[in-house]
Amino acid sequence: xxxxxxxxxxxxxxxxxxxxxxxxxxxxxxxxxxxxxxxxxxxxxxxxxxxxxxxxxxxxxxxxxxxxxxxxxxxxxxxxxxxxxxxxxxxxxxxxxxxxxxxxxxxxxxxxxxxxxxxxxxxxxxxxxxxxxxxxxxxxxxxxxxxxxxxxxxxxxxxxxxxxxxxxxxxxxxxxxxxxxxxxxxxxxxxxxxxxxxxxxxxxxxxxxxxxxxxxxxxxxxxxxxxxxxxxxxxxxxxxxxxxxxxxxxxxxxxxxxxxxxxxxxxxxxxxxxxxxxxxxxxxxxxxxxxxxxxxxxxxxxxxxxxxxxxxxxxxxxxxxxxxxxxxxxxxxxxxxxxxxxxxxxxxxxxxxxxxxxxxxxxxxxxxxxxxxxxxxxxxxxxxxxxxxxxxxxxxxxxxxxxxxxxxxxxxxxxxxxxxxxxxxxxxxxxxxxxxxxxxxxxxxxxxxxxxxxxxxxxxxxxxxxxxxxxxxxxxxxxxxxxxxxxxxxxxxxxxxxxxxxxxxxxxxxxxxxxxxxxxxxxxxxxxxxxxxxxxxxxxxxxxxxxxxxxxxxxxxxxxxxxxxxxxxxxxxxxxxxxxxxxxxxxxxxxxxxxxxxxxxxxxxxxxxxxxxxxxxxxxxxxxxxxxxxxxxxxxxxxxxxxxxxxxxxxxxxxxxxxxxxxxxxxxxxxxxxxxxxxxxxxxxxxxxxxxxxxxxxxxxxxxxxxxxxxxxxxxxxxxxxxxxxxxxxxxxxxxxxxxxxxxxxxxxxxxxxxxxxxxxxxxxxxxxxxxxxxxxxxxxxxxxxxxxxxxxxxxxxxxxxxxxxxxxxxxxxxxxxxxxxxxxxxxxxxxxxxxxx
Numbered sequence: 001x002x003x004x005x006x007x008x009x010x011x012x013x014x015x016x017x018x019x020x021x022x023x024x025x026x027x028x029x030x031x032x033x034x035x036x037x038x039x040x041x042x043x044x045x046x047x048x049x050x051x052x053x054x055x056x057x058x059x060x061x062x063x064x065x066x067x068x069x070x071x072x073x074x075x076x077x078x079x080x081x082x083x084x085x086x087x088x089x090x091x092x093x094x095x096x097x098x099x100x101x102x103x104x105x106x107x108x109x110x111x112x113x114x115x116x117x118x119x120x121x122x123x124x125x126x127x128x129x130x131x132x133x134x135x136x137x138x139x140x141x142x143x144x145x146x147x148x149x150x151x152x153x154x155x156x157x158x159x160x161x162x163x164x165x166x167x168x169x170x171x172x173x174x175x176x177x178x179x180x181x182x183x184x185x186x187x188x189x190x191x192x193x194x195x196x197x198x199x200x201x202x203x204x205x206x207x208x209x210x211x212x213x214x215x216x217x218x219x220x221x222x223x224x225x226x227x228x229x230x231x232x233x234x235x236x237x238x239x240x241x242x243x244x245x246x247x248x249x250x251x252x253x254x255x256x257x258x259x260x261x262x263x264x265x266x267x268x269x270x271x272x273x274x275x276x277x278x279x280x281x282x283x284x285x286x287x288x289x290x291x292x293x294x295x296x297x298x299x300x301x302x303x304x305x306x307x308x309x310x311x312x313x314x315x316x317x318x319x320x321x322x323x324x325x326x327x328x329x330x331x332x333x334x335x336x337x338x339x340x341x342x343x344x345x346x347x348x349x350x351x352x353x354x355x356x357x358x359x360x361x362x363x364x365x366x367x368x369x370x371x372x373x374x375x376x377x378x379x380x381x382x383x384x385x386x387x388x389x390x391x392x393x394x395x396x397x398x399x400x401x402x403x404x405x406x407x408x409x410x411x412x413x414x415x416x417x418x419x420x421x422x423x424x425x426x427x428x429x430x431x432x433x434x435x436x437x438x439x440x441x442x443x444x445x446x447x448x449x450x451x452x453x454x455x456x457x458x459x460x461x462x463x464x465x466x467x468x469x470x471x472x473x474x475x476x477x478x479x480x481x482x483x484x485x486x487x488x489x490x491x492x493x494x495x496x497x498x499x500x501x502x503x504x505x506x507x508x509x510x511x512x513x514x515x516x517x518x519x520x521x522x523x524x525x526x527x528x529x530x531x532x533x534x535x536x537x538x539x540x541x542x543x544x545x546x547x548x549x550x551x552x553x554x555x556x557x558x559x560x561x562x563x564x565x566x567x568x569x570x571x572x573x574x575x576x577x578x579x580x581x582x583x584x585x586x587x588x589x590x591x592x593x594x595x596x597x598x599x600x601x602x603x604x605x606x607x608x609x610x611x612x613x614x615x616x617x618x619x620x621x622x623x624x625x626x627x628x629x630x631x632x633x634x635x636x637x638x639x640x641x642x643x644x645x646x647x648x649x650x651x652x653x654x655x656x657x658x659x660x661x662x663x664x665x666x667x668x669x670x671x672x673x674x675x676x677x678x679x680x681x682x683x684x685x686x687x688x689x690x691x692x693x694x695x696x697x698x699x700x701x702x703x704x705x706x707x708x709x710x711x712x713x714x715x716x717x718x719x720x721x722x723x724x725x726x727x728x729x730x731x732x733x734x735x736x737x738x739x740x741x742x743x744x745x746x747x748x749x750x751x752x753x754x755x756x757x758x759x760x761x762x763x764x765x766x767x768x769x770x771x772x773x774x775x776x777x778x779x780x781x782x783x784x785x786x787x788x789x790x791x792x793x794x795x796x797x798x799x800x801x802x803x804x805x806x807x808x809x810x811x812x813x814x815x816x817x818x819x820x821x822x823x824x825x826x827x828x829x830x831x832x833x834x835x836x837x838x
Contacts, residue, residue: 031102091126405470415442533831601661
C-alpha cells in the first residue's frame with residue numbers, strides 16, 4: 001500500500017475504501033462506510049472507491065456532473081487497475097465493475113445497481129479465455145445489457161429474452177463469435193424498445209452508470225419511501241464503484257445474504273441464504289430458490305463467515321445484514337449494514353444485548369422503536385392479511401377512528417344481546433346508530449364499538465376510550481335496522497351474528513375476521529427490556545386507569561403509579577350522564593343535588609383504590625369543558641345554563657363534593673397509597689390557594705393540586721406550586737395552545753397529516769417540541785425545582801413521542817403519566833434518554 005502512495009490521484013469527490021473515514025456516513029453513504037470499515041479491519045473486500053454524496057447533491061441542483069468528477073473517476077479506476085493487476089476494457093485479466101447506490105440512510109431496494117460493467121469485445125474475449133468458459137462470458141454480457149438498458153437507458157426490464165440468447169452459447173464456443181452474436185442481439189432488442197444502445201466504450205458506460213445512480217435518488221419509488229419513513233430529500237446518495245467478483249463463475253462459486261441473528265425472531269446465530277452459481281441480484285430477484293447458509297456453504301467458508309459475522313456484530317454493536325460472494329471457494333464481503341428486523345426480533349435482540357453485556361445500553365436500545373414496542377405488546381391484525389383484505393375489497397366503510405385497537409367479532413345490534421353473548425365468551429362488536437348511557441353494559445361486554453353518527457368527542461368515543469375498547473364512530477354509510485336485525489352498508493346487508501372487524505386507528509370496517517398476532521411479551525424479552533430501561537431512567541411512570549380491573553395490567557406493564565379522572569370513572573358507570581341530566585333539568589345551582597356526586601364518587605372509587613393498594617393515585621376532577629368530551633357532556637347547553645362551569649372553581653361546591661367522595665373512598669377502601677385530586681385549567685395562584693382551602697383538615701390522606709394547560713399557568717407556575725401538593729403539566733394542551741388549534745386534533749391523523757405534507761408547519765405538534773414551547777417547559781421544570789414539596793409531573797396523552805420525552809428528561813422531569821398502552825413505549829423512551837445523557 002505504501003509503495004503505491006504516489007499513485008493516489010488528487011481528489012475532491014472520490015475516496016478509496018482504504019483512505020475513507022468509516023465514520024463519515026453522511027459523505028460516504030451507508031454502503032461506502034461499511035465497505036471502508038471492513039476493508040480497514042482486514043476482511044476480504046473487492047477493491048473500490050466511493051463517489052461522495054456531495055457530488056450527487058451538485059448533480060441534483062444543477063442537472064450536470066461536477067467539474068472534474070469524470071477525471072477523478074477515471075484516475076481512481078486507473079489506480080484500482082494497477083493495484084489489482086487487471087485491465088479495464090481489455091485483457092489479459094479484465095477488470096469489471098459494480099456501480100451501486102449507497103445513501104446515508106438505508107433504503108433497501110429503492111435505488112439502482114449495475115453489475116458487470118466494463119465489457120467490450122476485447123475484455124469479453126479476454127474474460128472467456130481467462131476463465132475457459134465462453135458461456136459464462138455470454139451470461140455476463142446479457143446481464144449487463146439488461147441492467148444497463150433498464151437503469152441507464154430506461155428500457156423495459158423484460159425486453160431481453162435471456163434464456164433464448166444463452167441457449168445458443170456453450171462453454172467451448174469461440175469467444176469472439178459468441179460475443180458478436182450475443183452483443184448484437186442485445187443491442188437490437190434495446191434499439192427496438194427505445195432506439196438506444198449500450199455504449200461500446202467501457203469508460204462511457206461508467207459515466208452513464210454513475211449519472212443514472214444519481215438520477216435514481218429522485219425516482220418516484222425512492223421519494224415515496226423517504227416520505228413514508230421521514231427521510232430528508234436533500235441528502236443525496238453516494239456511488240460505490242467496486243471490482244466485480246463472480247458468484248456465477250463455477251460450481252464452487254455463489255452469492256448470498258446473511259444476518260448475524262435471525263431478523264424475524266432475534267434468535268442468536270447467523271441466519272441467511274446461499275445460492276450457488278449466482279450473482280447477488282439472483283438472490284434478491286427471487287427467480288431461483290436459495291438454500292440455508294448453514295447447509296449450503298462449504299465448512300471452511302462457513303466457518304470464516306461465522307467468525308467475521310461475530311466480529312462485525314461486536315464492533316458495530318448491532319445486528320447486521322451482510323452481502324457476500326464466493327468465487328471459487330474464496331469468500332468476499334460486499335456490504336454490511338444494520339439489519340431490518342421485526343418488532344419481536346428488535347425487542348429480543350436488544351434484551352439479549354443487555355443481558356450479554358456486549359453492547360452499551362444506549363446502543364442496544366437505539367434500534368428499538370416505540371412503534372415496535374406498541375406492536376409487540378398489543379395483538380393486532382396480521383399485516384399481510386390486512387393488505388390482502390383491502391386489495392380484495394373487504395372494506396365495508398371507513399368512519400372516524402376514535403380509540404385504537406384491531407378487533408374481530410360478530411355484529412350485535414343492541415346492548416342487551418351484546419352483554420348476553422359477550423358474557424358467554426363470544427367476541428362481539430356492538431353496532432349502534434348512536435350510543436347512549438343505556439348502552440353502557442353492552443359496550444363493556446363488547447370487544448369493539450361501531451356507530452353511524454357522532455364524532456371523536458361523542459358518547460361512544462369518550463366511553464370507549466375510558467374502557468380501552470376499539471371504536472369507530474361516524475361511519476355515515478351504515479344503517480342499523482333493529483327491526484330486521486340487519487346492518488345495512490350501502491348495498492351490503494349483514495345479518496346480526498355475521499363477523500366483522502374494526503380498526504379503531506384507521507376507522508376501517510371490514511367483512512369477516514382476521515388472524516391476530518399475539519404479543520411477544522410472554523417470552524419475557526419485552527418485560528426484560530423495559531425493566532432495564534426503567535431502571536436506567538429512575539422515573540416514576542403513572543398509567544391511566546378507569547376500572548378496578550385496569551389496575552393489575554397497568555402495574556404488570558411497569559407503572560409505578562396510577563392516574564384517573566372522575567368524569568371517566570363516572571362515565572363508565574352511567575353516573576356522569578345522570579349528573580349532566582340533573583344539571584340540565586335544574587334551573588339554578590342551588591337546587592342541584594351535589595350529595596349525589598359525593599355518593600357516586602365514593603361508590604365508584606372505593607373498589608378502584610382498593611385494587612391500587614399502596615400505589616400512588618392521581619385523580620383529575622370533572623372537567624365540564626374538556627375538549628375531547630364536547631358532545632358527550634353537551635357542553636354548549638351546560639355552559640349556557642351554568643356559565644360558572646367554564647372556569648375551574650366556578651362551582652366550588654362541585655369540587656367539594658368530589659373531595660368528600662374521594663375521602664370516603666380512601667377510608668372505605670383501606671388505601672395505603674397517596675391520593676391526590678388535581679383540578680384542570682388552573683392558571684392563577686389564587687385558584688390554587690382556593691383549592692387548597694377546600695381540602696379537609698386532619699391527616700393528609702388526600703392532597704390537592706392542578707393540571708396546567710395554558711401559557712398563563714406556566715407563567716404563574718411558581719405561585720401555583722407554592723399552593724399545591726402536586727402539579728401536572730398537560731403537554732398536549734400547552735402545545736395546542738401555542739399552535740392555536742384544539743387539543744383533540746393532536747390525537748388524530750387529520751388534519752395535521754395533510755398539513756404537514758404541505759409544509760405548513762415547521763414542527764409537528766404531535767411528535768416534536770416546538771421552539772415556542774421549549775422555554776415554557778424549561779421554565780416549569782426550573783420553577784418546580786425551587787418548590788420540592790410540590791411534585792411535578794408531565795401528562796402525555798396519546799402516542800408518546802421519543803423526541804418530547806428526551807427533552808423533558810433532559811430538563812430534569814422524572815414523573816410522567818400516560819395512557820395505559822403507552823407505559824411500555826414511555827419506558828423505552830426514558831431508557832433511551834437516560835442512556836444518552838448518562
